[in-house]
Amino acid sequence: MRTSYQYRLKPTKKQAEIIDNTLDMLRCQYNYQLAQRFEWYEMNRCPIDRCSLIVCHIPELKDKPNRFSQQAKLTELKKDRPWYKSIHSQVLQEVPKKVEIAFDRWLKGDSNGKRSAKLATGEYPRGRLCGKPRFKGKGQYKTFTYPQFKKDHLNNDKITLSKIGVVKVIIHRQVPDGFDIKTVSITKKAGGYYVTLSLEDKTVPTIKPDFDVNNIVGIDVGLIDFIVTSDDDRITAPKFLRKAERKLKSAQRRVSRRKKGSNRRKKAIQRLSKQHKKVADTRKDFHFKTANTLLKKYDVIAVEKLNIKGLAKSRLAKSVNDxxxxxxxxxxxxxxxxAGLKVVAINPNGTSQECSSCGQKVTKPLSERTHNCPNCEVSLCRDLNAAINIKNRGTHDLKAQTMSSMRSL
Known part of the structure; x- marks a missing residue:
């Protein structure tokens, strides 16, 4: 099993300066290696691979930069730029890996292989919507990773970080016995510095032996009620962003009034960042508590496989993101x-239109919040009807998965 724990760091003033300098140097290296990728793409993206009989216009093609070729050049980089010796070698080697992930995602597309339409036709895409990786400005590179870490370097409330020193850390929960620390990441946020430990224990089973397939619930997510379960339990949407809009507006106005480049503007930006972080942290805490409540009660949870990115581009974008x-x-x-339990993602098409009692399709607009079936005359809340349909589909999909796994054996 793989999990991660995040703790807050309490570095000294000198250690904080070292972390900030490390992040800035890694940012410069990221931009430099990304520029190498773009240069290669500009020279090799032309579909014409033949010359005319009169004159040759095509320059000599360069080898495509990859993670390993860029890592191999780091030795020469340290000779030309000796200040890079203050960064741990493995931390520096993680930068080409990030560059490769960002660049290949742009060229090859997402997990489904979908790419930008402009890129597929050979045009050079520009802008954020095309997914082109952008150069990072000052302060935008916020995380670096140690890919290897010795467990004895974490001792009580101290953690030893190479090239930084022994840093105080607030251990609010102990690392479970049997877990090995695989990687360590240092992150700078608005509220300070944090360390994330990636933990692994291969002996932990993936499914509990007393796993009950029949203890299943369907949940329908919404904007009025955050979730409605098939047992008619409801949790109201907290709307953290809506409630904090006045404070965020005031903080944003303060930033806009400050002179660019001034210390007062930097302080105003810091206050605004803390307000946004507070909203994000509160929302995340609510999500964790809601997930714990469901998993304590049910063994299987059926959810809709929603196109959230598409919904976030509609007129309800702010509420969906909130x-x-x-x-x-x-x-x-x-x-x-x-926990050794299971989440089943089902097809969301028609869950709010189908009758959960007889299966009749009852078309209704989004503004109509009650499901009234003319066939079986059942009347219930629209969200509850959808949650019951989600549960039924989840039960069907789970049985199909069980039968296929039994046949494979």
């Missing part, structure tokens, strides 16, 4: 896996 359905489902899936 609800954070994607983060909640991700947290729910991870915690279910760690």
């Amino acid at each position: 609800a954070g359905w994607g983060q909640f489902i991700s947290i729910l899936a991870v915690k279910a896996e760690n």
Whole structure:
């Protein structure tokens, strides 16, 4: 099993300067290696690979930079730029890996292989919507990683970080016995510095032996009620962003009034960042508590496989982003896996239109919040009807998965 724990760091003033300098140097290296990738792409993206009989216009093609070729050049980099010796070698080697992930995602597309339409036709895409990786400005590179870490370097409330020193850390929960620390990441946030430990224990089973397939619930996420279960339990949407809008507006106005580049503007930006972080942390805490409540009661949870990115581009974008359905489902899936339970994602098409009692399709607009079936004359809340349909589909999909796994054996 793989999990991660995050703790707050309390570095000294000198250690904080070292972390900031490390992040800035890694940012410069990221931009430099990303520029190498773009230069290669500009010279090799032309579809014409033949010369005319009169004159040759095509320059000599360069080899495509990759993670390993860029890592191999880091030795020469330290000779030309001796200040890079203050960064741990393995931390520096993680930068080409990040560059490769960002660049390949742009060229090859997402997990489904979908790419930008402009890129597929050979045009050079520009802008944020095309997914082109951008150069990072000052303060935008916020995390670096130690890919290897010795467990004895974490001792009580102290953690030893190479090239930084022994840093005080607030251990609010102990690392479980049997877990090995695989990687350590240092992150700078608005509220300070944090360390994230990636933990692994291969002996932990993936599914509990007393796993009950029949203890299943369907949940329908929404904007009025955050979730409605098939047992008619409801949790009201907290709307953290809406409640904090006045404070955020005031903090944003303060930033706008400050002179660019001044210390007062930097302080105002810091206050605004803390306000946004508070909203995000409160929302995340709510998601964790809601996931724990569900997993204590049920062994299987059926959820809709929603196109959240598409919904976030509609007129309900602010409310959808405020609800954070994607983060909640991700947290729910991870915690279910760690607990040996299961989350089933089902097709969402028609869950609110079909009657949960007789299966009749009852078309109704989004503004109509009650499901009234003319066939079986059942009347119930629209969200509850959808949650029951989600549960039924989840039960069907779970049985199909069980039968296929039995046939494979």
